[in-house]
Amino acid sequence: MWTNNEVSMMSSTLVETVSINYEDFNDSFLTCGTCLCVYDGAEHHPKLLPCSHTVCKNCLERIVDTQIHDTGTFRCPICRETIGIPRGGVISFPPSFIVNQLLDLMSRQRRDVIPKCSVHSGEELLFCESCDSVFCVQCTGEEHNGRGASEHTVIPFSIAIKRMSEILLYKAHLCIKNLNNAFDNVSTEVHQLENSVDRTMENINRSFQDVISLVEKRRQECLSMVRKIREEKKTILKEQLDLIQAEKQKVQGDCDGLQYQVEVRNITKKISDLNEKLDATSTLSEPRENSFLKYEYRHNSAVNDITNALKSLGRVKVSTTFPALCSAKIGKAVTHLKSMVTVNTVDYHGNPRTSGSDPVIADLKNDKGEPFDAKIKDKNDGTYEIQYVPPKSGSYKIYIGIFNRPIKGSPFSIQVTDHNNPVMKFGEKGTRECGFLQPLRVVTGDEGQVFVLDTANSRVKVIDECGNFVRHIGPEGFENQSGMGIALASDNQVVVVNWRTKSVSFLSQDGETISKFSHECLVEPIDVAVNSKGEIIVADIGATKIFIFDRNGKLQTTFGNRGEKDGQFKNISAVTIGRCDEILVADHRIQVFTKDGKFSRVVPNQAKGDYGGICVDGAGHILATRIEKGKGFVQVLNSSGKLMSCIDSFEDKLKRPSGLCVTKDHHVYVVDLGNNCIKKYRYR
Numbered sequence: 030m031w032t033n034n035e036v037s038m039m040s041s042t043l044v045e046t047v048s049i050n051y052e053d054f055n056d057s058f059l060t061c062g063t064c065l066c067v068y069d070g071a072e073h074h075p076k077l078l079p080c081s082h083t084v085c086k087n088c089l090e091r092i093v094d095t096q097i098h099d100t101g102t103f104r105c106p107i108c109r110e111t112i113g114i115p116r117g118g119v120i121s122f123p124p125s126f127i128v129n130q131l132l133d134l135m136s137r138q139r140r141d142v143i144p145k146c147s148v149h150s151g152e153e154l155l156f157c158e159s160c161d162s163v164f165c166v167q168c169t170g171e172e173h174n175g176r177g178a179s180e181h182t183v184i185p186f187s188i189a190i191k192r193m194s195e196i197l198l199y200k201a202h203l204c205i206k207n208l209n210n211a212f213d214n215v216s217t218e219v220h221q222l223e224n225s226v227d228r229t230m231e232n233i234n235r236s237f238q239d240v241i242s243l244v245e246k247r248r249q250e251c252l253s254m255v256r257k258i259r260e261e262k263k264t265i266l267k268e269q270l271d272l273i274q275a276e277k278q279k280v281q282g283d284c285d286g287l288q289y290q291v292e293v294r295n296i297t298k299k300i301s302d303l304n305e306k307l308d309a310t311s312t313l314s315e316p317r318e319n320s321f322l323k324y325e326y327r328h329n330s331a332v333n334d335i336t337n338a339l340k341s342l343g344r345v346k347v348s349t350t351f352p353a354l355c356s357a358k359i360g361k362a363v364t365h366l367k368s369m370v371t372v373n374t375v376d377y378h379g380n381p382r383t384s385g386s387d388p389v390i391a392d393l394k395n396d397k398g399e400p401f402d403a404k405i406k407d408k409n410d411g412t413y414e415i416q417y418v419p420p421k422s423g424s425y426k427i428y429i430g431i432f433n434r435p436i437k438g439s440p441f442s443i444q445v446t447d448h449n450n451p452v453m454k455f456g457e458k459g460t461r462e463c464g465f466l467q468p469l470r471v472v473t474g475d476e477g478q479v480f481v482l483d484t485a486n487s488r489v490k491v492i493d494e495c496g497n498f499v500r501h502i503g504p505e506g507f508e509n510q511s512g513m514g515i516a517l518a519s520d521n522q523v524v525v526v527n528w529r530t531k532s533v534s535f536l537s538q539d540g541e542t543i544s545k546f547s548h549e550c551l552v553e554p555i556d557v558a559v560n561s562k563g564e565i566i567v568a569d570i571g572a573t574k575i576f577i578f579d580r581n582g583k584l585q586t587t588f589g590n591r592g593e594k595d596g597q598f599k600n601i602s603a604v605t606i607g608r609c610d611e612i613l614v615a616d617h618r619i620q621v622f623t624k625d626g627k628f629s630r631v632v633p634n635q636a637k638g639d640y641g642g643i644c645v646d647g648a649g650h651i652l653a654t655r656i657e658k659g660k661g662f663v664q665v666l667n668s669s670g671k672l673m674s675c676i677d678s679f680e681d682k683l684k685r686p687s688g689l690c691v692t693k694d695h696h697v698y699v700v701d702l703g704n705n706c707i708k709k710y711r712y713r
Contacts, residue, residue: 058131061085063092063106068128075125079209080110081202083125090119123205127198144186156189158182229345236343251324258322265318273313280306349376350387355436357429362445364422365665365674366711370415370443372429372436382411391415392428403427419445448679449710452696455496456706460486462498465705470515470556470642470688471698479698480523481707482507482515482688489515489523489540494692496709505542506534514556514604515688519563526557526567533557533565533582546582550574556603560610560624568604568614573597575604575614577626588626589614596620596628600639603688607645608668615640615653619670632670642688642700652697652712654686661686663699665712676710683708 060067061075063084068075073085082105084092093114096103102111115121146152146165156163159181184192280303326332355374362368372389374382385407393403393415406414419425425443429436456465466485473479477494480502487510488503502523506512511529518524522543523536531554532547553571560566564585565578573591578584589598603615610624617639619632638657645651649668654661661683663676676697677683684703691697695713 059128059135061088063088068132075128076119076122077125077205078105078122079112079206080105080108081206082107083128086119089122093119127201131194144190154186155183156186158184158189233343240339240342255322255324262318262320262322266316269313269317273310276306276310276313346386348382348387350374350382350431351377352431352434352436354379355431357436357438357441359441359443362419362425362443363449364419364445364447366449367416367418367713368443368445369417370427370429370441372413372415374411374413374431384411385409385413387413387431388433389413389415390428390430390433393417394426395421396424396426401425419443421445422447446679447677449674449676449712450678450680451708451710453496453709454681454706455492456481456490458705465490465707467510468687468700468702468705468707469513471700471707472515472517472690473692473698474517474521477692479690479707480515480517481700482512482525484512485510487512489525492707502536502538502540505540506536506545513554514558514568516557516559518559519561524557524559524565526554528553528555533567533578546578548576548578548582548584550576550584550587555601558604558606558612560606560612562610566604566606566612568601570601573599573601575601575612575622575626586626588622588628595631596622602640603643605643605645607651608649613643613645613651615643619643619651619653632666641686641702644690644697646691646695647693650713652689652691654683654689654699656685661701661703663689663697663710663712674712676712678708678710681708 061073061084062082064073064087066073066085066087068083068085072087075083076086076089077083084106088106092106093103102113104111144154146154146168148168149165152165152168154163154165163186354377355372358371358373360369360371370391374387376382386409387407389405389407391403391405393401395401401417401419403415403417406416408414415427415429422445425445426440427443428440430439456463456468458464458466460466464486465481465483467483468481468490469484470482471479478499479492479494481490481492483490483503484507486503487507488501489507489512490501491499493499503512506525506527508527509529511527512525513528514526516524518535521538523538525534525536526532527534530547531551532545533554534545535543537543550569550572551567552569554567554576555570556568558566558568563580565580565582567576567578569576574587574589576584576587589596591597591599593599598614598620599616601614601616605613607613607621611629612622612624612626613632614620614622618634619640621629621632623629632651638655641654641656641661643651643653650673651664651666651668651670653664653666655664660677662678663683663686664672665674665676667673676699683699683701685701687700687702689697689699691712695711697710697712699708699710701708
């Protein structure tokens, strides 16, 4: 130990340390901790275990003989970790090269291992950890004395060697442990490769056996066909042979008695009969069936087709994907909406993969560890989509792996929110291209164009699906700031209802009036819809009725009156067409009627307040805008009326949401009357 006087003489910052003598060094590093024998190159040869402890060969053999049974493992005598026996036995454990190096070092060094300065032989060498230099007290520079001493950490060189040896040993053990893990991982992959090859070869044999079975089946069919033809031909020929034999026996019988016949008349008659028989037997000399039978297999393109089909039958797919370099992009997750994680795969060199079929796995769990379904979609371009629908907000974890190995960064954290914000917003208060004044309704066309009824500006504003202004339609048909409802007919004509003029107008896409009608029964029409027959359904808040007209304005039927009962209305706010031309009417509730106006059902009431707009998508989902306690939101209901989700637009709140319409890709456009704009949301 360094004394205080020595520290004062050096005028440097010295670290207090403890010196270890030769015996302590031998006991600590060069002696087997089990048998307490010094390591050597024979029976006590040092062996390094996977747990980083060193035990001599003799002790290992003894431990293995006493512990191993049928498990092929034993416990380390120092840390008790379970260790597997390598194939070659104890001798296959790697030698502890650090211990061997120390043995060689100690054999070359004298017992006094304290290094001395070569210039000042009486001074012990010191080591500065700050500047990585060796010196003694007498030959040290100014930087280690005086003012600069506080910036340096000086220790005896012998201690520095010991520390470096310990660090070296620790790092070596870590490296060996990592290499052992790497060896195990690669060995496991080799084993899995063999299993994969066996499975693949089995599948190949099975698939070709199926082909062989089909060929054998066809071979048997051809052979059976030949046998059948043979039997048919043979039957005919056999019948002819039987007939010939019968005639032969008959002639033979007639001839047997002729030698005793003396009556000329009888002989003459027999001769006449035989002459007739000769004519008849001549026809039996020709076989009634032939023996021709020939097999052909090149009469058509079947052989070539089979050859080409066999060339393309089956394929062996491989992958160069390197999971540790693959990445994932976490998309925004909102409750009840289809959310997505995109996985991008690369090879060992970091080059993007361009094909699919990798065995990607995804394990999604919430903060309670409960699993949720996640579907994996192979894009066949090296990317994969993991789709899921979170049922509630909170923290989720998703593990993504390929070949049962995690990709980079896995597992990933996902924060699911209840708040669904708009993906697009267009408009502001004003009269210009981007301006609205009291927008009320919105519909979409076949080409993705969006038609927004800009009531106070007496026009319809047309924008594209990206939110870019296209053109204006009007003011014809929207006079006196009175356009209240808008719809699109099957021929893409714009249908508008005007509450002041009590009329329904048909406009072209360019705003030209094509036709127009009114009716004495209309009092204050506020919305319009068109069914599959082209009939015009008008909601009239003044008459508290729904009117159905044909295209020429002839009244077909009407239904409803003021009241709270089923089939009655209070303050009608919107009308729309559902599946099978059902008519849905909204006021403080949603009622469903048949295409003829007969009451069907009431959609279960999910909240308090009045509806502003209503629409139905292709799957029968009902979407409706609603205002409750001054807050606007959009309800998404299934076809039975069960609430699936709400769009609250948390970061861009809806203020008096009115009309709305849906697109085929599960987006909804909502007119925000209070903010004089239109917003687009994803609702599924």
